[in-house]
Amino acid sequence: MSQTIVKIGMGSCGIAAGARPVEAKLRTLLEGHPEIEIRKVGCIGLCFQEPLVEVEVDGKSTMYGHVTEESVEDIVKKHVLGGNRLDQALVLDSDGSGMENPRMDKQVRIVLRNCGIIDPEKIDEYIEREGYDALKKVVSSMTSEQVYTEVLDSGLRGRGGAGFPTGLKWKFANLSKGDEKYVVCNADEGDPGAFMDRSVLEGDPHAIIEGMAICGYAIGASHGIIYCRAEYPLAIKNLNIAIEQAKERGFLGEDIMGSGFSFDLKIKEGAGAFVCGEETALIASIEGKRGMPRPRPPFPAQSGVFGKPTNINNVETYANVAWIIRNGSKEFSKYGIGKSRGTKVFALAGKIAKGGLVEVPMGMPIREVIYDIGGGIPDDKEFKAVQMGGPSGGCIPKELLDTPVDYESINATGAIMGSGGMVVMDEDTCMIDVARFFLSFVQNESCGKCPFCRIGTKRMLEILDRITKGEGKESDIDLLLELCHQIKDGSLCGLGQTAPNPVLTTIKYFKDEYMAHIVDHRCPATVCPSLIHYIIDPEKCIGCTKCAKNCPVDAISGEIKKPHVIDDSICIRCGKCKVSCPVGAISVE
Structure with a gap:
């Protein structure tokens, strides 16, 4: 008898795109068919195609994109019940004929191995897909030294941004003396445009639990804490369910699988402070204190949560661990280049045709990630830059598009790998405005402990504001650079030390744009309101009056069927006139 399973993507991206009414419709349509199983799954990475519905018949899978309440009825009648595939909406197919198959085929899914599937x-x-096999192997046949050595030999480096060797970090925590030790998962993902950790927590929470339990065994810890921002309610819900299930099955708690090893796990919800992504500030928050960093040493491996030896890694790092233990360090390290081994998950966002999650082998050129996997830039626009590493990172220009994705190569550009955000920008992006946005973010998120970070970022933001208003001076560039280096040298934690990166990289690669703003009082990308002007071409204008009717400040005048004019002294540069013009008579200069 054939087995039919219908899966619907119910990650945050799917829900936001309208998956809930699609799911309700699906369940109604299949109410009289108990033999057909309906499963809710997480995000498979094709966020731009959500809502997604997958039909699996005897192991043969077909996935449909942009599913609506109406189209799901066709899918059920024609495919689920009728056995006829709908080719026009096909996204992925197990025979390789889906429109997104080439995109997925370029990826290597280790971290995302279960996302969108279970x-x-x-x-x-999770257990059916070798879940908890690695934990069984560890507690039954490996010593703690063998575990952290296997992780070290794999070449896995911290995926939270710093890239410190994970196995070495575990070794330090193992060698630290303490009656209690802690394993902490940093799930305080706060970079604008980053959603990798959230998707893994939502779609495969047991992978994090298993990875943390293995770490606990390796360092001799019996307590685990997942520090997750409260803005991730679905991730927290799924984690709580997974933790309870793992306890019921004996994968968490006392005497795990009769090994004598005990490990418990709880969730600490963070309030969304970006600085709590820094490990010492995160520790303070876990302890119930204000999330502010402290000097190091001592490092968390010696004195962390409540003064006890603590190991901290992020979600993606732990998600690799069980795979490494099951398949071996050599299998993992065959992916990547140089000192960057394995894969890296990226969140593609911004001016990208196919935004979503991708997992690629380390060493793949940025160009291949953006164009071959991400589909390039929409509307035939020119690629301008990609912001990597979030507010702590920098902007990589088009002349460096062939830079391989590895820690050292990305660092050499002035950006950083970071947790894995890739915010793509096209020709219509003002790089000074981008630098101002990211600096505004870190300035707001500064805990205020360090004067250089608290005051220095404020002064830099004031300068950038002046430049975008056409009030900048040539000396401002030197002043910005001076402040950048002082803030880097004078700040205590990574937030302040990396806050200047967006400014440094935009000055390095886009200095001509700074000079255009300062000297020519012009924004080449026509973004900065104070430096642009809306003009009506009298030869194109048909006098339809739509622009005048849509102007919120009555800056446009003219008679019906005659060319109109814009009073530049009244215009607030909102752009409504240009959008409403049916003949393209309005331009921006």
């Missing part, structure tokens, strides 16, 4: 609320589906 129901995150059902532990049995």
